[in-house]
Each structure stands twice: as structure tokens, then as C-alpha cells.
Amino acid sequence: MDALKATGEDSLAKVLNAYLQSLGFNATYLNPRDAGIVVSDTPGSAQILEESYKNLYKLRDREEIVVIPGFFGYSKSGKLITFSRGGSDITGSIVAAGVKADLYENFTDVDSVFCVNPTIVDNPKEITTLTYKEMRELSYAGFSVFHDEALIPAFKANIPVCIKNTNNPTGIGTIIVSKKEPQLNPVVGIASDTGFISIYVSKYLMNRELGFGRKLLTILENEGISFEHTPSGIDDISVIIRESSLTKEKEERIIARIKEELDPDYVSVERDLALIMVVGEGMDSTLGLADKATHAFNKAQVNIEMMNQGSSEVSMMFGIKSDKVNDAVKSLYEIFFG
CATH class of the missing domain: 3.40.1160.10 (Acetylglutamate kinase-like)
Known part of the structure; x- marks a missing residue:
């Protein structure tokens, strides 16, 4: 299947190479295997192996234009393996790093x-x-x-x-x-995404219970689910996950295990959530940004379900209902960039 998925990128590279040659350029098509792009044997989610960079460095002194198709590499056993969707960007970055580009x-x-x-x-x-x-x-x-x-x-x-x-x-x-x-306005962008679920767990004196958070995340790990964020208080914690990763059967098993193994006072699942990220380095040294953001939500009449700000303060995360995303983003844009 990976070989079939890579056909488009490979064919396009060959067409581009032929076109460059027709214009009189000294161009050469180079298959990723011949370029030395070696990846893990994980179809659809290839990871680059370190030896690739040494292989690619050998291309640095070539005088012609080298056309390498993106999106795929080869495992050590010689099998064609693709990167995740949009992986041509990954190939370009790998080649740039390999030849130590400026x-x-x-x-x-x-x-x-x-x-x-x-x-x-x-x-x-x-x-x-x-x-x-x-x-x-x-x-x-x-x-x-x-x-x-x-x-x-x-x-x-x-x-x-x-x-x-x-x-x-x-x-x-x-x-x-x-x-x-440093910029006068440290906020560089506002991003949003939908399709999230929050598993909310509350227990009195949770903060004194050794390993509570680890046990909760272990339950998710056992079901093969990764988490996105974990906003928390002293007696409660929410785990944000992608809705697409939680089937009805998995949800029932997870909730049952949480109740049995963690003995919470309350546990619930909230659906149809969207995450909005206000992003910018330097926010940690600028006063009033969180106040501006909450004012924007208030102005748009959007309730904040949860919020989280990492210690690095590169971003502020806000969880809201999915149907309010556009209103919230427009209001935030007006506050920070209007």
C-alpha cells in the first residue's frame, strides 16, 4: 500500500526533472533509496534514521540540480515506507539537514x-x-x-x-x-482545532494521593490513547484527547477502570470541544495577555470550558464548545491584531 501511495510524488519528481532538463538545466532524478534516506519499518508513519544524514551529506558537493521525490524512504530491508500525510515537507527538511543547508x-x-x-x-x-x-x-x-x-x-x-x-x-x-x-505584541498567531473530548475526574484530596495522575494516564496508555492536555486543580483533572481515538467501547472500558481503580467522587465525559491556542514567545514577560484573551471570549459571549498555560508560556490553550470557534477566533483576532 505504501508503494502505491508514493507513486504520485515519485512520478511528479520524474516529470519535474525532465522539465528542468528540457529547459537546459543540468538536473538529475535521485530515488530516496539512492539518496540514502533510511527510515523505520513503520508504514504510514516512517521515522528517519540517523545514518540518513551522513548519506545525504555526500550530495552536498554535487554540481547538478538533484530532484528527490518526497513523502517516502526505504527501510533497512529495502522496503518502501511512507511518512505521515503531508510528508513531503519532512523529506525536504531531512535533506536540508543532511546537506547542512543555509x-x-x-x-x-x-x-x-x-x-x-x-x-x-x-x-x-x-x-x-x-x-x-x-x-x-x-x-x-x-x-x-x-x-x-x-x-x-x-x-x-x-x-x-x-x-x-x-x-x-x-x-x-x-x-x-x-x-x-522581542516584539511589542508577542502574540504571533491564533490557531483553532475541533474534534476533542475531555475526561473529567474529581476526587477530594486528590493532590495528596501519590501517583493519581500517573495511574489515570496509564489507563489511557493501556487503551492505546495519547493525551493532548491535562488541565488540573488540587482536587480535579481533565484529560483532553482526540475524539477520533476514543471509540464507544474504549470509552466504556476507560470509565469503568477509572471508577474501579481510582475511586473518584465524580467522572464525566464532555464532547464537541474545540481548542484555541494563542501563541507567541515572550508572553511570559508581557502583562495582561490572559486578561485580554478572556475579555475577547466574554465579548463574543463564549464560555471558557477550560484553560491551560504551559510554564514556557509559548501558548495559552482555551477549551470551548465547537460551535463557538469562529466567534471566539474573530474576537481574539480583533483584540490582538485589530
Whole structure:
């Protein structure tokens, strides 16, 4: 199946190579196997192996244009294995890291990264500079312009990434770097995503019970479910998970185990949740941002179901009902960028 899925990318690379040659360029098509891209044997979710970078470095001094198809590599046994969906971004980042490039340019269908989803807010402001951390937060919460896993090779190699428009290659685009100068408004973007569920557990004196959180997460782990966030208080905790990962059967087993093994006072499941992320490095040194955000929700008459802010303060997470997402995002945009 992976070999079939990779056909499109492979064929396109061959067509591009032939086109470049027809224009008189010295171009060469190079299959990922010949380029030395070695990946784990996990179909549909390949992970790059370290030896790939040494293999790719050998391409650095080649004088011709090398065209490598994205989206797939080869396992040590020689089997074609694809990355996750959108994995061509990952291949580009891997190759850039392998040859120790000065810059990785990623071409897409927009001029740059917008500070908010343009399908929600008309003509939103463009972002000229982002840090890797900021882009990771935005990608996680719905910004699909760049694959979040593609940041890893570039980040580790400290290679700037420039996102540009294929149809407007002379545009400035958005540059992603390790560090940037402090901004007057540290908020760079507002992202949103739907399809979440919250498992809420309450127990008096929970904070004194050794290992309560670990036991709760172990129950989820046993069911093969990863969590997104865990907002908590001294006597309660919510675990946010993707709705798509929780079948009715799994939900029943999880709730039964929580009641049996943790003896909570109360446990419930809340559906149809959306997460909104207000993102920006430097928020930790700027007063009043949380107040501005809650004011925006209040102005839009949107109730905040939960909120969470990591210690790094790169983002603030707000959980709301899914049908209120657009109203909330528009209000937040007006507060921070209007």
C-alpha cells in the first residue's frame, strides 16, 4: 500500500526533472533509496534514521540540480515506507539537514503563514518571522500550511525555514528561526482545532494521593490513547484527547477502570470541544495577555470550558464548545491584531 501511495510524488519528481532538463538545466532524478534516506519499518508513519544524514551529506558537493521525490524512504530491508500525510515537507527538511543547508525553502499555495485561519477572518495579517516553537504550536492546533514533524530535522540542525508561494516565488514569505527579537505584541498567531473530548475526574484530596495522575494516564496508555492536555486543580483533572481515538467501547472500558481503580467522587465525559491556542514567545514577560484573551471570549459571549498555560508560556490553550470557534477566533483576532 505504501508503494502505491508514493507513486504520485515519485512520478511528479520524474516529470519535474525532465522539465528542468528540457529547459537546459543540468538536473538529475535521485530515488530516496539512492539518496540514502533510511527510515523505520513503520508504514504510514516512517521515522528517519540517523545514518540518513551522513548519506545525504555526500550530495552536498554535487554540481547538478538533484530532484528527490518526497513523502517516502526505504527501510533497512529495502522496503518502501511512507511518512505521515503531508510528508513531503519532512523529506525536504531531512535533506536540508543532511546537506547542512543555509536555508530550507518550502513552497506551498499561500504567500506566507497568516496569524489566523483566513477562512474564519477575511484578509488576516501575515507573519513575517516565527520561531520553531511558535510554528510547532500553531501547526498542532490547526495551521496546516507546514507539517509539524518537518520542523524537527531543521530545528535540530538550526536551519532557518522559509515558507513561500509556488505561484509567487519572489514574495517575502514567512521565515522560521530559532530565536527572534522581542516584539511589542508577542502574540504571533491564533490557531483553532475541533474534534476533542475531555475526561473529567474529581476526587477530594486528590493532590495528596501519590501517583493519581500517573495511574489515570496509564489507563489511557493501556487503551492505546495519547493525551493532548491535562488541565488540573488540587482536587480535579481533565484529560483532553482526540475524539477520533476514543471509540464507544474504549470509552466504556476507560470509565469503568477509572471508577474501579481510582475511586473518584465524580467522572464525566464532555464532547464537541474545540481548542484555541494563542501563541507567541515572550508572553511570559508581557502583562495582561490572559486578561485580554478572556475579555475577547466574554465579548463574543463564549464560555471558557477550560484553560491551560504551559510554564514556557509559548501558548495559552482555551477549551470551548465547537460551535463557538469562529466567534471566539474573530474576537481574539480583533483584540490582538485589530
